[in-house]
Amino acid sequence: MKHTGTAIRLTREDKAVNFLAIFIGLFTLLFTVYPIYYCVIYAFSDGNSALAHQIYLFPVDFTLDNFRSVLNDSLLVNSFFVSVARTVCAVLTGVSFTALTAYALTRKELVGRRVYSIIAMVTMYFGGGVIPTYLLYRSLGLLNTFAVYIIPGLLSVYNMLLCMAFFREIPESLIESAKLDGAGEFTILARIIIPLSAPILATISLYVGVGAWNDWYTAAYFVNDQKLMPMSTILMKLVSAAQAQQKAMENAAMSGISVGQRGPTSTSIRYATLLVSIVPVMCVYPFVQKYFVKGVMVGAIKA
Amino acid sequence: MENSAVKQKKRTGPGRAAPGSRWERFKRQLPYQLMIWPGMVFLIIFAYIPIAGLVIAFQDYSLSTSYFNNPWVGLKHFQSFMKDATFWMAFRNTIQLSLLRMCIVFPMPIILALALNEIPSLKLKKTVQTCSYFPHFMAYVVVAALWQDVLSNGGLVNNFLMQMGWTDTPISFWTDPSKFKALATFVELWKGTGWSAIIYFAAISGINSELYEAAKIDGAGRFAQIRYITIPEITNTIIIMFILSIGGLVSGNLNISQLLGNAFTKSESYIIEYYTLEMGLGTMRYSFATAVGMFQSVISVALVLLANFFSKKYEDVGLF
Numbered sequence: 001m002k003h004t005g006t007a008i009r010l011t012r013e014d015k016a017v018n019f020l021a022i023f024i025g026l027f028t029l030l031f032t033v034y035p036i037y038y039c040v041i042y043a044f045s046d047g048n049s050a051l052a053h054q055i056y057l058f059p060v061d062f063t064l065d066n067f068r069s070v071l072n073d074s075l076l077v078n079s080f081f082v083s084v085a086r087t088v089c090a091v092l093t094g095v096s097f098t099a100l101t102a103y104a105l106t107r108k109e110l111v112g113r114r115v116y117s118i119i120a121m122v123t124m125y126f127g128g129g130v131i132p133t134y135l136l137y138r139s140l141g142l143l144n145t146f147a148v149y150i151i152p153g154l155l156s157v158y159n160m161l162l163c164m165a166f167f168r169e170i171p172e173s174l175i176e177s178a179k180l181d182g183a184g185e186f187t188i189l190a191r192i193i194i195p196l197s198a199p200i201l202a203t204i205s206l207y208v209g210v211g212a213w214n215d216w217y218t219a220a221y222f223v224n225d226q227k228l229m230p231m232s233t234i235l236m237k238l239v240s241a242a243q244a245q246q247k248a249m250e251n252a253a254m255s256g257i258s259v260g261q262r263g264p265t266s267t268s269i270r271y272a273t274l275l276v277s278i279v280p281v282m283c284v285y286p287f288v289q290k291y292f293v294k295g296v297m298v299g300a301i302k303a
Numbered sequence: 304m305e306n307s308a309v310k311q312k313k314r315t316g317p318g319r320a321a322p323g324s325r326w327e328r329f330k331r332q333l334p335y336q337l338m339i340w341p342g343m344v345f346l347i348i349f350a351y352i353p354i355a356g357l358v359i360a361f362q363d364y365s366l367s368t369s370y371f372n373n374p375w376v377g378l379k380h381f382q383s384f385m386k387d388a389t390f391w392m393a394f395r396n397t398i399q400l401s402l403l404r405m406c407i408v409f410p411m412p413i414i415l416a417l418a419l420n421e422i423p424s425l426k427l428k429k430t431v432q433t434c435s436y437f438p439h440f441m442a443y444v445v446v447a448a449l450w451q452d453v454l455s456n457g458g459l460v461n462n463f464l465m466q467m468g469w470t471d472t473p474i475s476f477w478t479d480p481s482k483f484k485a486l487a488t489f490v491e492l493w494k495g496t497g498w499s500a501i502i503y504f505a506a507i508s509g510i511n512s513e514l515y516e517a518a519k520i521d522g523a524g525r526f527a528q529i530r531y532i533t534i535p536e537i538t539n540t541i542i543i544m545f546i547l548s549i550g551g552l553v554s555g556n557l558n559i560s561q562l563l564g565n566a567f568t569k570s571e572s573y574i575i576e577y578y579t580l581e582m583g584l585g586t587m588r589y590s591f592a593t594a595v596g597m598f599q600s601v602i603s604v605a606l607v608l609l610a611n612f613f614s615k616k617y618e619d620v621g622l623f
Binding site for chain 2: 011032035101103122123126152155186274285
């Protein structure tokens with residue numbers, strides 16, 4: 001019992017709370033991670049073998065065939081690039097536009113600041129809804145164009161408020177002294193405000209980026225052209241198609257026709273497709289993680 | 304120093320107006336006007352024109368006309384959806400799903416944040432947090448597809464249950480209407496709990512640690528500290544989040560309904576948003592669908608205002 005000598009004595013209640021907290025923590029961890037892990041092992045398993053044997057922890061008959069099938073589907077490959085393109089464009093244009101508007105709104109000198117703020121705030125609570133929006137896009141000629149992914153997302157009032165909360169924390173004296181040195185407002189924004197605001201800009205980049213990457217809705221309702229379909233919309237259609245076939249597939253799986261056969265199944269290919277669509281988010285996630293926690297905290301404290 | 308002062312004088316131009324005068328102040332802020340106008344023009348086009356477009360709810364709109372020269376029909380469209388049984392089915396499902404969200408999905412992040420806050424190992428706490436945020440960044444499409452496969456007849460859960468001998472025939476999760484709402488709530492929980500907890504982590508980390516020190520000296524145990532310090536200190540955050548969620552009572556999650564719902568479960572998964580889309584973009588009854596959408600958003604705004612009014616009155620916490 002020597003090793004407990006220096007530590008604070010834990011009461012029975014402490015132990016109970018610790019146990020309960022750790023239990024909830026581990027349960028959350030397992031509950032969150034395991035389904036994603038299952039998707040990974042299934043995607044690397046031979047489709048028919050995975051149907052025949054139950055897999056829980058490791059892939060069975062390790063193969064890359066599922067990914068080969070994904071890559072052979074030219075529509076999917078094209079949609080992947082559409083997704084990348086729209087995400088990059090949306091982040092670059094959306095974040096700079098939002099930051100610009102937010103900066104102007106935080107400046108006390110701005111004449112009419114109250115009116116501008118009200119104009120922006122009202123849109124947080126009222127909206128025209130999907131039909132008037134559709135009619136607007138239609139009359140602006142945005143339907144069936146790549147621009148429909150970018151232009152309507154240029155400014156998000158919520159992200160703008162996050163930005164504003166952050167900008168207000170920047171000491172006024174920095175801006176004042178830059179002005180004394182003859183810097184114009186746009187120079188100040190580009191040279192002082194933007195570099196100091198990396199955490200919040202990273203956060204809203206993540207929001208905009210993930211939003212663009214995951215959005216299936218815009219393409220499903222406002223775009224017909226197959227070449228402009230992003231991956232999420234293609235996946236959505238795969239899911240719906242899968243539902244239609246579900247019964248048939250399940251019957252095949254149950255009767256065990258496939259035992260001994262090899263080759264990808266539509267389920268294993270779908271898991272591989274899901275994985276391909278998650279991977280870009282997974283790659284960016286660790287880098288922006290520390291920023292978005294900070295960014296959300298700023299928003300939370302301000303709210 | 305002197306140099307910069309001269310520069311500044313030059314920049315403000317010849318002394319027609321004294322520095323600090325109204326004209327001078329107006330001119331100084333012109334660059335900010337240049338910065339704000341694009342944003343305002345954007346909002347007017349993409350937020351206010353659709354709001355103005357709501358007038359078609361009171362007209363018989365057709366694509367060949369503009370907003371201005373349609374016949375006015377008063378509340379005809381409102382009356383006709385009120386008589387539609389499909390609308391009421393969608394309305395009932397929307398409300399039921401929202402109530403489930405409020406009763407089950409809403410408190411979970413609070414419980415998670417309170418629990419994680421008590422984990423003695425910082426490393427474990429950080430790992431759990433990082434992982435639990437992740438599903439928020441996964442597309443709903445992906446989450447829906449994942450859970451559909453995991454819970455399908457030949458999927459992970461049914462395999463496991465059958466191997467353990469707990470069930471003889473696979474449970475049909477997604478084709479049984481009576482299970483839909485529970486499963487939809489479950490998927491929402493899986494996707495959102497970790498992320499929604501962030502705001503409570505922030506609130507908890509903002510609590511003054513002296514409060515805990517004082518309570519410890521007074522002999523308060525861990526449960527007592529949670530009960531009498533942590534929870535009261537985050538109550539304001541909880542109320543604000545609750546007000547925000549009340550506005551969502553009449554709005555459903557289209558992702559859930561459209562991606563997880565199917566022909567088998569339509570009686571339980573069909574929500575107002577879906578109805579609006581089908582009526583509007585599907586059958587091109589634009590005025591009718593706009594009326595439905597407007598009905599929905601008027602109720603949401605009224606609910607937010609009402610909730611805000613009551614919380615201000617009794618708790619002195621409000622959004623506005």
